[in-house]
Amino acid sequence: MTGDRPLTPARLGLGDVLRVGAAGLRTRPARVILSALGIAIGIATMVAVIGISSSSREELLRQLDRLGTNLLTVTAGRTVFGEEAKLPKNAAAMVGRIGPVRTAAATGAVDDVSVRRTDHISEAVTGGITVQAADLTLTRTLEGAIVKGVWLNEATARLPTVVLGSKAAERLGITNPGVRVWLGERWFSVIGVLGPMPLAEEIERSALVGFPAAEKYLGFDGHPTTIYERSTETSVEVVRDVLPRTVNPENPEEVEVSRPSDALAARAAAAGAFTNLLLGLGAVALLVGGVGVANTMVISVLERRKEIGLRRSLGATRSQIRIQFLSESLLLSALGGTAGAALGAIATIGFAVFRDWPPVVPPWALAGAVGATLLIGTAAGLYPAMRAARLSPTIALATT
Incomplete structure (x- = not known):
């Protein structure tokens, strides 16, 4: 204690959390790209399926308006x-x-x-x-x-x-x-x-x-x-x-x-039936990508035990260690999700233009892609972050 005030650990601001998380990713670019690719494929599949289905339905409805009922x-x-x-x-x-x-x-x-x-x-x-x-x-x-x-x-x-x-x-x-x-x-x-x-x-x-x-x-x-x-x-x-x-x-x-x-009209209404099946396939790809991110973060914790021990010995709290690795997982998933959403939108627009359809990428599909990315990132990084936070500084520094 200094005087009457106890020592308290410094708080990490949002900018600090992002910098610490990004630093961990920059040291392993190849592994990051491969892990993000799994997320990107899942998100791209889901966005493209929703976009192409919406474009097809919009074309049917426009055709219906032209032909009359x-x-x-x-x-x-x-x-x-x-x-x-x-x-x-x-x-x-x-x-x-x-x-x-x-x-x-x-x-x-x-x-x-x-x-x-x-x-x-x-x-x-x-x-x-x-x-x-x-x-x-x-x-x-x-x-x-x-x-x-x-x-x-x-x-x-x-x-x-x-x-x-x-x-x-x-x-x-x-x-x-x-x-x-x-x-x-x-x-x-x-x-x-x-x-x-x-x-x-x-x-x-x-x-x-x-x-x-x-x-x-x-x-x-x-x-x-x-x-x-x-x-x-x-x-x-x-x-x-x-x-x-x-x-x-x-x-x-x-x-x-x-x-x-x-x-x-029935064809337009039934367009979602087949879409649900393809969305299921996209969800499976997204799940596989999430497993890849979790695997990457677990390996990262094992490889960086000395870094974790050093940070703990210099005053970093368990909470700060958890936040560091959770932010890495979220950034890794966000990288894949952003790339996947962009690829899905490009695929939708390209296919719609090829078929002479009005290209439609529903905003809720992009919002859903962001939400799925954050969910996968949190789920994939939670266990590795907790495992890293539980490491004892002395044991981590003694690891060869």
Whole structure:
């Protein structure tokens, strides 16, 4: 004691703690980099998985906004005897008379007819392409685009002409109109190629002819199999309720109504299911990285016993020794976490730009990466720090 005041150990400020912790890391750079790499891989994986999933979901939602949610489809269901029902021939016209309906169009599947590049190809080789009769208002109703050539009109709908969906054209190897395909038992001239239609993917895989041509050349019975309808956004549910009774007043139970945009919304909602699995893998990598940090700190304590003994003999308290090694562990984890978060963000942006998606890196993902880093650093450094603090100065200095 000096006078009446007892001697108290000096307090370490935040700057002192950081300097002491960083000094321990600077003496072993190779080991620090390798240990931080484990943390970086785990954090990068988790940030990239969350970012890519969020970017994909954002693209789906933007696509949904562009396409609209006011498209409904009407298809034939089953009769009470389990047989396939048929929609009336004038079903599309009846749907068009519903007040809020802006436009309606019908397609009809032409059964037992395939489309091939030549008549020398077997009928069994369909390529998954269906032949359908289509109304002239189909592209307007689906808000689809003709990327090559033209759409059907009053004249070409009566002639052996065909418009190919995007996937149908790709499978047939046709990039431009002006060629002929063997459809049924005769040649049809390709006059157009449609662009992608996310809300009507069945159209993308179809060869489309006019209703009159389908009846005249392909033996089509004239009954539509699907009706597409667009109404005002605010009246979708009202129209959905009256469609079955409008299409088939006698047997409305044989009519099925669906909204294609629900599939896109479901895909956006389900995007997190697979994300959780990948996040689990990232968490495993992060755990392995934490074990690596703990191993590094334990070895560091064993190698620096004399340093610990010297500091204790010069007045450092157990608490200060614990803080020194805990700060080293936190700095080591923070180094890996920062690098991992940056790598994950870069991977997300690169992948999103490659896929032409809006890049989205949620701030909560970065905040979570920081929190996980601090948690791993604390857990990994706690035991080595306590072990270092328990060392007796005399025993530590006597260690050879």
